[in-house]
Amino acid sequence: MDTTFAQRRRRDLIVAGCLAAVAALVPLFVKDVYVQNIMVLTLMYAALSQSWNILSGYCGQISLGHALYFGLGAYTTALLFTKFGVLPWFGMLGGGIISALIAMALGYPCFRLRGHYFVIATIVIAEIGLLLFHNWDWAGAALGIDIPIRRDSWLTFQFTRSKLPYFYFALALACIAWLVTWWLEDSKWGYWWRAVKDNPDAAESLGVVVFNSKMGAAAVSAFLTAVGGSFYAQFVSYIDPESVMGFQFSLLMALPAVLGGIGTLWGPVLGAVILIPLTELTRSFIGGSGRGVDLIVYGTLIVLISLARPEGLVGLFSRRRKGAAR
């Protein structure tokens, strides 16, 4: 059992390495900026969904308020840069730390809540954040923050036309989020979480340590999400409360993991690779009709996938593997 587990983990690592290497080569052949843009978004959502999956999938604390951390990351970076000239790289770190601290402060009272009470608590906390930013004049309030375009530079992480730097950053972020998840699966925390899932009574005896591990998961998840937010601010170079902290964003972060397979290593990646191009393409090529057809197609697919593959699309792969093993 242990050997197969270790084997599987080693194989996962090798597969991930190969995929990342292949992904890194893709932009050398695909030069269309529109397609590159979709690839950047796909990687970004893969990273975000992977981070979300740590808290909500593995740890079982379903959060629909991760837009809060995403927005905090984006705002910290943009505010530090436009108001104080602090380079976005420090903003990224700062935003991540702030978000992690806030996630722990919020986790303390919230982790006592169960099921939908927890979910709704995360939603309303993010909404409170959104409303506060909407009314905070110093942070631009509704006007948002327009990050001025200067010349291309890695220092300010700004590139006028090229998507490649953003692509590689997003790829790196997705890889880091994946590696953190991979590492957590085999850590003490990972074992506790599985134990709690398999046997809720074990939660009682493990009470304190499990609680602490949840706080840890919240902090890691929030940190990575905030880095994603910082990235988004640099990538789009304009942020406003609605577009970085809106409820829709929380759902968009959860969707890839849910469709791909919640609480699985590969689910968020798979989900993002399918969902994000689908969203973008339906909007671009049927959205222009103005009749809502893109919404109908997109919504129908969500319903069908979640009904037909409740364990997520990764189920398709594991089933085949099982078949092959037999």
Added chain:
Amino acid sequence: MPLTAETIIQSLASGLLMGLLYGLIAVGLALIFGLMDVVNFAHGEFLMIAMYATFFLFAFFAIDPLLSAPLVAAALFVFGAVVYLLIVRFAVRAKANAGMVQIFSTFGLAIVMRGLAQFFFTPDYRSVTHSWLGGKTVSIAGVFLPVPQLVGALVAIAAFGALYFFINRTDFGRALEATREDAGAVALVGIDKNRVFALGWGLGAALVGLSGAIMAMFFYIYPDVGASFALIAYVTVALGGFGSVFGAFAGGIIVGLVEATTALILPPSLKSVGIYAVYLLVVFVRPRGLFGSM
């Protein structure tokens, strides 16, 4: 704004009326959750459909919302049952991640419904003009009470009363209650679980239908109108305690009052913060809401 007795009373009165309506919108959600632990993320879109139904009955057949309310409720009853049979039935059967599957299958449904509404009804803003009660208002000692909301509040109270009677005093109500407690055992005594659930969804949707008909008297209608009410409905239900019909009633009143009074203290653009803060305070003290039963 000067805090005179009059403004405070007006705020409380308006908040109470709005709160009863929030309660009526939310109770269908509470009922469905209590029955089968499912949260319908398309609840706001059910409301939207009900408002459109009221609008079209008015526009094409000149049926006043007051008269069409039962028709709309009946139509939504059928709609709710069909949604259960076509989608939710399969979602609850999911072996893995049942909670997430429910959330996202109903969420996907919400998107489809918005798209369909835009496709068939166009994104134009509609309103029911010149209904019998629309725009009428009564004034008691300087406090103004709009008639549509007043009627809505009365309907809400009546609906809660009827629902209470229905659940506790009728055979079907007992079947609902029994199925909710132990779906496996009721199958042994010959109750078809799916039928009970479908009827439960129908009933929940019919209650949304009722509130939609009332809302149509004073609110604008467009494909995304449900979004404004959906979050309030979830918070209302959770505040009162999931599964508790009385909780939804109390939750609605509290939300309405808190919203109205927050606007007296904070800038109105922050009035929802009051609702959210009260929700958090309540669940931090009572993790199952005010009247949560589980």
Added chain:
Amino acid sequence: MTITRRNVLLGATATAALLPIAARAQTSEVVIGVIYPLSGASAQIGVDAQKAFETAADLINKNYDFALPLAKGEGLSGLGGAKVRLVFADHQADPQKGRAEAERLITQEKVCAIVGTYQSAVAVTVSQICERYQIPFISADNSSPSLHRRGLKFYFRAAPHDEMFSAAMFDFFDALKKKGQKIETLSLFHEDTIFGTDSSNTQLKLAASRGYKVVADIKYRANSPSLTAEVQQLKAANADVLMPSSYTTDGILLVKTMAELGYKPKNIVAQDAGFSEKALYDAVGDKLEGVISRGSFSLDLAAKRPMVGAINEMYRTKSGKDFNDYSSRQFMGLIVMADAINRAKSTDGEKIREALIATDMPGEATIMPWKRVKFDEMGQNNDADPVLLQYTGGKFVTIFPAQAAVAEAIWPMK
């Protein structure tokens, strides 16, 4: 996704991607991108806009006898009669999506110019992308004053912005005061997105500098389920003039709630948006007799300039609605852009930009009450005189400024 071989080949040399893309476009047709919200909460605006742009394209591509640029003759004469083709894209009110769509239109659809966007937040990102690709952008109907002050070279706005609109309102108040009306206090009522925030900031500044007292400045959450508390505060303040900056949804709810709470404002002078939409007057028009809204268009111009009525008729056959403040600005946005392309005799971004800078279109050649279309160094047309319109007897009449007015203002409103 269509990764055609041509795209791949083009991309094979890195420099190819850096060439001005428009230069490669064919000139038998001129492709112009149009970015609007075509789904989501403000889809209605986008769908109406589509009709306005199609009307404009029709005028350009077919032969009409109007004094409007490009109406006579088919297509763009400067480009050998090339036809204008529009490509619509949906930004769903999301700045990131607007940005991605602008990039797609430029690189895949090879548009040589872009017109948009309704939401100011989206105009920020779309104009940024246009700047990066050196493609001219016309902000047809965004009224946020901050947009043209960002030092962008490819940004143009033929229509007035909120400061011009609000200044017109205060000019109007000053004029009324001279005639002996009492206007001392104002109530501002505005939604919390860019539009409302910008509008109220401007109005606060103007009120302070011209000596009006703002007795209530109420910011509310857009698409609120209830505006009771907000209206109560307006009622308590009971200013001489109520100045709402609201979109259609909130506008309808505001008017209904005011009636329900027994508040009859002495006067309403609205910052357009919802208050120029047919849907609002269909819903609550009976309560709005005498309401004044700023605008940049008025159908009563048709009496002086018959083509306004004729073009409005064309739009109405497509959309079932009359031109309003938005659709008319959208229409003019495309005409101004196409006129520049025609004079540039090229689809090259830089050449079109030069032609836009050289634009000098007399007001009579537009469907608007503007003096003329001429851009300043920031790309703003300062000669787009806004008008104030009063809603009486089921339609709008121009009441200010004097040279455009067809009727005296009814003040106070009924």
